[in-house]
Amino acid sequence: MIQYPSGKRIRNQENKPATSSGRGMALEEDINATNAYYLSYDIANIHKKPTPIQVVNVDYPARNRAKITEAYYRQSSTTDYNGVYKGRAIDFEAKETRAKTSFPLASLHQHQIKHLESVDQHGAIAFVIIRFTLLDETYVVFAKELLSFLKTTTRKSIPLTWIKDNGHEVKSTYTTPCHYLEVLDKFIKESL
Amino acid sequence: MIQYPSGKRIRNQENKPATSSGRGMALEEDINATNAYYLSYDIANIHKKPTPIQVVNVDYPARNRAKITEAYYRQSSTTDYNGVYKGRAIDFEAKETRAKTSFPLASLHQHQIKHLESVDQHGAIAFVIIRFTLLDETYVVFAKELLSFLKTTTRKSIPLTWIKDNGHEVKSTYTTPCHYLEVLDKFIKESL
Numbered sequence: 531m532i533q534y535p536s537g538k539r540i541r542n543q544e545n546k547p548a549t550s551s552g553r554g555m556a557l558e559e560d561i562n563a564t565n566a567y568y569l570s571y572d573i574a575n576i577h578k579k580p581t582p583i584q585v586v587n588v589d590y591p592a593r594n595r596a597k598i599t600e601a602y603y604r605q606s607s608t609t610d611y612n613g614v615y616k617g618r619a620i621d622f623e624a625k626e627t628r629a630k631t632s633f634p635l636a637s638l639h640q641h642q643i644k645h646l647e648s649v650d651q652h653g654a655i656a657f658v659i660i661r662f663t664l665l666d667e668t669y670v671v672f673a674k675e676l677l678s679f680l681k682t683t684t685r686k687s688i689p690l691t692w693i694k695d696n697g698h699e700v701k702s703t704y705t706t707p708c709h710y711l712e713v714l715d716k717f718i719k720e721s722l
Numbered sequence: 723m724i725q726y727p728s729g730k731r732i733r734n735q736e737n738k739p740a741t742s743s744g745r746g747m748a749l750e751e752d753i754n755a756t757n758a759y760y761l762s763y764d765i766a767n768i769h770k771k772p773t774p775i776q777v778v779n780v781d782y783p784a785r786n787r788a789k790i791t792e793a794y795y796r797q798s799s800t801t802d803y804n805g806v807y808k809g810r811a812i813d814f815e816a817k818e819t820r821a822k823t824s825f826p827l828a829s830l831h832q833h834q835i836k837h838l839e840s841v842d843q844h845g846a847i848a849f850v851i852i853r854f855t856l857l858d859e860t861y862v863v864f865a866k867e868l869l870s871f872l873k874t875t876t877r878k879s880i881p882l883t884w885i886k887d888n889g890h891e892v893k894s895t896y897t898t899p900c901h902y903l904e905v906l907d908k909f910i911k912e913s914l
Contacts, residue, residue: 583775653809
């Protein structure tokens with residue numbers, strides 16, 4: 531990260547992440563930082579779940595902690611993030627794309643969509659956060675809207691125009707680089 | 723598992739896990755089986771979070787999937803289970819003990835207690851499931867009761883008598899070997 535003489539990071543000057551392009555983890559980092567802020571100010575308790583790993587072999591070297599020597603990544607059966615906010619269960623998946631005009635559906639797995647549908651039916655606030663990395667635009671798309679769209683299309687991607695119409699743009703601030711709860715606040719008010 | 727000529731498992735005959743003694747994972751297995759039942763019958767969507775593992779080294783053998791060759795278990799900053807039931811966020815930790823008269827508090831980590839307090843304040847139904855393996859008794863203790871107890875004591879364990887008075891015994895059935903939602907149903911009714 532380039533430090534300008536003022537000590538400010540570039541992103542802070544525009545309230546947008548100028549360096550996120552090309553880094554697959556940028557959105558995850560932004561969400562984690564945002565969740566840490568929410569937690570530390572007692573706004574919400576939302577966490578990323580650990581990546582599921584299948585452990586095959588573990589060594590127990592004397593006087594050392596257990597060392598995993600063979601393991602493999604497993605596919606998660608749920609979404610990556612969940613928690614609680616204002617008494618509501620929160621559940622979402624986060625995806626970023628380098629595409630500029632649509633979000634490729636291949637990056638949303640069928641089991642994730644099924645999970646979002648299930649938690650939505652059980653009363654959670656379920657959604658996907660989609661970031662268009664090269665456009666520096668991030669949206670919340672609620673599960674209900676997403677599922678309606680998926681049921682009426684055979685497309686392999688969601689047009690950005692549809693996302694602009696049916697999703698909700700997420701603002702970025704210095705302390706909350708992916709401030710998705712602001713979108714949810716509006717949603718919670720409307721649904722009460 | 724011994725199969726009797728009838729094909730029934732022992733535990734099925736008494737609706738109690740006869741083989742849980744001495745196996746540290748029995749409670750986890752029972753909760754996982756129960757959650758799978760809840761999920762398949764669309765009763766609730768509650769999952770165990772993956773164990774957090776810090777990956778240090780990964781090999782990418784040609785034509786094979788990524789193989790993790792060095793990794794370590796990390797301590798979780800949250801509880802093990804969460805999800806959604808009847809619109810409410812659910813969050814809990816599960817512990818079993820071989821003690822017969824009290825539950826040793828050493829097995830509940832400070833960060834787990836802090837997490838339970840936090841999600842409870844945000845409106846989740848937060849609790850601990852405690853199983854006395856040798857007694858074959860399992861209890862739900864809600865975070866509010868647990869935290870009140872912890873604030874007024876310097877004890878290093880919770881007496882079973884206190885748990886019997888302030889907790890709620892969990893029934894075991896063949897399909898739901900740790901049927902904790904039955905306890906929650908009563909709680910949800912009372913709190914509305």
